[in-house]
Amino acid sequence: MTKDLPSKKRGVHFNPDNVDTVVEAGANLLQAAIDAGVHINASCGGTGVCGTCKVLIEKGKVETTRTEKLSEEEYEQGVRQACQSRVISDLTVYIPVESRLEKAIISREEKVAPEALATGWRFNPPLSKFFVELPPPTLEDNISDLSRVLRNLKRQYHLNNMTVDFDVVKKLPQLLRDSHWKATVTTLVTAVKPRGAEKRRPRVINIEPGDTRGKYYSLAFDIGTTTVCGQLLDLNRGKAIAQGIDYNGQIKYGEDVITRIAYCQKPDGLKKLQQAVIATINGVINQLLAQTGVELKYIAHIVVAGNTTMLQLLLGLNPKYLRLAPYTPAANLIPPMKANSLGIKVAEQAYLFAFPLIASYVGGDIISGIVGSGVYQRKKLAFFVDIGTNGEIVVGNSDWMVTASCSAGPAFEGGGVKHGIIATTGAIEEFDINPSDLEPVIGTIGGEKPKGICGSGLINIAAGLLEAGVIGQNGKFNTNLPTKRIRQGSDGYEYVLARAPETQIGKDIVITEADIDNLIRTKAAMYAGCQTLTQSVEISCSDLEQVIIAGAFGRHINIENAITIGLFPDIPRDRFIFIGNGSLLGARLVSFSTDLLDDARRVAKMMTNFELSENVDFMNNYVAALFLPHTNTNEFPSISKKLGLPGSKLKRRITA
């Protein structure tokens, strides 16, 4: 192509995007990229001071003003600042991932407030790709094929002492010859960096013919007790390009972790549970591939977060001792392993990294959430709560962290609620009640006809019914009210939210007294957990400077209503921040940054775990919280005022 150009025209080829453009000789390289639609970061707008637009000149010549942003080593390797370079000859330019990363997108797509996101990490994924062009062997240079690859990794990329997966060796001879000695090597950081060690020893996990740096993907998964959520990450862009979700296939063996642990003790029970969640994961992976057209073979890393039981079940580790005192998990740090050895349908080279666990009921999902939300990085005293089937909570900051798990039950994920469903189109989320005739006003996700109630809807409904006096502080219906919406159903009293013809399911959608009871137990466990942790460090809930709410359903929660029913402490509303699925957030960020991967291990060691199940303070706090919003109205001053409650303390106590 370039040969036929007029004498003042120059051809520029951008890798790995594989984009060609033609510019005038002497053109600015950054501008050339912008004009060609090729993204190169340039925070300073092309003045040379930020150093974010570094590119590698693979072939050809540029004229460059060298600034102190380029190290001598970089300069020698052919790295240049695009904004400081003029095109002299035809060029082949490689844009490294740091210069392509759309950092802003990471947070934008998740709508996470920056004050609840980990900061200060470099984009340096554990998974890397390196393109090598090898000199073909001769009789004078007939070292082995593997030595030839390693020699170039050392020369081109200063990579030393690599470990090599045997599968790579196996395909090497044919692959190198078929690809004319041009190949892309995938490496993965699998081991913890030994203390004091300067360099890691990455593992060569794959080799592909030609230049495949443009196809550079990994997966992040949150394995919840109720739902499994996965994201396909494009590591060239530093963002999730697809998201998939499904119910955890283990639900048919039991809704909560206790039931599933019990099921494991049956013959083949563990195996069935493992296979069920693997099947779910495989289904989600299929969703992700279908959405994007990405080929499975280009996915080489899976980061998985989940609670301790979910991770042990996924890995086939019998969770029996998780529920027997003194509640010990099998391992805190899970060794990296080939994902397909578990039955996950990915290519042979893909490794699975499971987040470290802390204790029986405080798992990798919490570590992941804490890492993702950066609680461990800030001085600010935070309350972190992951509302899933279990309510896992952390109180702390960059100096210390205490954590605990409250057996919440799956009410927020649609479990244990008569018409409960996960947050999907048709789920009732908005709720209001006309105080005059007690008729409901409902809103559904997507505006479709209702088909059930999601977790945030449940809170809104309970708060609305409480404020309207349809239910009392004990959660029981006021059956004397003049409305047909309250009626005796098959499970006791219930309130009709939507009548059969207005629904997708062809029957009345109701909320029952049992549902509300379930919700009260759930919120009581969570609130009591928070109280117990804050008391343990001799502070109170009102001292919390930040409340970070994680959990798939969290994003749509109405804070005012959640405080009204006593789920969250009654503190200024602007201290609350939602981060959505924190476990998935952490899994994603760790996939982007080896720094954060190391942090995850550090956070796991930093946490002090409280076993609430045998804790007397917790039991007292729990019983006291079995009321809407609470038996101690002083704990909820603004709500007590709103509901017009007397200042009296209806404190019930139990003693051990």
Added chain:
Amino acid sequence: MTKDLPSKKRGVHFNPDNVDTVVEAGANLLQAAIDAGVHINASCGGTGVCGTCKVLIEKGKVETTRTEKLSEEEYEQGVRQACQSRVISDLTVYIPVESRLEKAIISREEKVAPEALATGWRFNPPLSKFFVELPPPTLEDNISDLSRVLRNLKRQYHLNNMTVDFDVVKKLPQLLRDSHWKATVTTLVTAVKPRGAEKRRPRVINIEPGDTRGKYYSLAFDIGTTTVCGQLLDLNRGKAIAQGIDYNGQIKYGEDVITRIAYCQKPDGLKKLQQAVIATINGVINQLLAQTGVELKYIAHIVVAGNTTMLQLLLGLNPKYLRLAPYTPAANLIPPMKANSLGIKVAEQAYLFAFPLIASYVGGDIISGIVGSGVYQRKKLAFFVDIGTNGEIVVGNSDWMVTASCSAGPAFEGGGVKHGIIATTGAIEEFDINPSDLEPVIGTIGGEKPKGICGSGLINIAAGLLEAGVIGQNGKFNTNLPTKRIRQGSDGYEYVLARAPETQIGKDIVITEADIDNLIRTKAAMYAGCQTLTQSVEISCSDLEQVIIAGAFGRHINIENAITIGLFPDIPRDRFIFIGNGSLLGARLVSFSTDLLDDARRVAKMMTNFELSENVDFMNNYVAALFLPHTNTNEFPSISKKLGLPGSKLKRRITA
């Protein structure tokens, strides 16, 4: 037991031998062990100066004179010199492997002269066993099961930063509880020690209930083109306790490596060859287990040496490019792998270490032989020759080494010889001929009726026939001689060694002109190889200070006869040393010493390989050697004299 002893009696329990004895209070601990039949090394005879009798006092009290042989760290850990210790209380004493090693046996059993054995290595097998007694978990100390094990490994044995195989994690929870928190951890050094690193990061590959330190085994294998030979090693005793051998099952697909490489290009060819050798290995393992009663589950390491093609076939690496110029192997350093992933029937935890390769035709068997024989450690200029199906040769010393492979063919292993068999009972090995009537005098291995001719027998027969004038220097029969032993057979002229009724096979055993021709080509390739290598470094064969002969059949070779036919250079006979199967020797020693394992990698890097197949000097040397002993009588002065040859040089040359 100990409670009922009279007040001056003390009970001593020796681990891992699990032997109890009773001694007087104040008795010398070394003497107590000797009396109880428990072996503890004591090179100095109990005077305290050698430090070889170190033991660990696990329970109880001794009174010790501390010498400088004990480091402060050892002393604090409870290590004492048995000879310097007096029994004070009842004791439990652990005898570490270094103090139990019967070093002398390593060489004695192999009948290898010490001047041709690697020296200066410590007994520190890559495979280690560590017994841990863990404090059971409590609510205050409920770290994960794995963390508990690693904590004790650190406290008891100063092991840090361990990598852990996932299979270990998997069985941990149940195993620890069933074994009452007493278990034995197996570790393996799999990675190359990074340059400058002080410590390695061993890998935890297994955990067993209770104290299994007494059951500590590995396997060493030599995979020859013709035969596969294995040894079961007792790492507690530092010796081979069983040896097994069988034909390589690949023989049915071709006798030499070239044929097998060609076979690999057929559909499923590689797979069939791999399965064939794996089946052979599995058979040999069964032999080893049957001989010793050792349980398979206690074998956790397999060290394999073999030529490049054999190793690539074993590992399933297509050897296609080994025989196409420029002759490159797939890899020099083979990553460690689980042995059962190849189909080798051993327990899940067992790893396979394959010796590093140098080039297409110079493989891990040579590295193994060089390491085992210590050629790389000495100043003495050595010629190392491994006589198998290929003749692989090395010339060098501790400063430099050159190596090459001569396509010898399988004549010495029974291949390509009409009645050739491997060295087994009934193989004709001794041969003499009555000069008056030309009748043979034969001797067989084991003294049984003959059933064939082994490699060493072939040499003796050819030398005898040459000296008696039955064959000429060109290897052709002198058909004018007055004996019926020389006759026309189905394959041309032949000499009858044994008549049918005297044999086990019921037919005449003969040596044919074709057999002798085969032998001449074999010995010519070997000798020309040696000449070419020595010429390349500008020395001659007579400068060699040591000739180390490796190869399964080598041990029984008659040096004088081998020189007579021109296989070995005509230098003083006392420079020749046999080491038997050098490849197996090296595999065994590496199993005993991580030092030697590192040396193997160093030796691989140190060797310079010569490709003889396209070397003009080699071709000239080869053609000149196609005569008995050689066309150049000056090369073989003593033989020329013995045979009464004229001094003339019958030198034939080809030019490129």
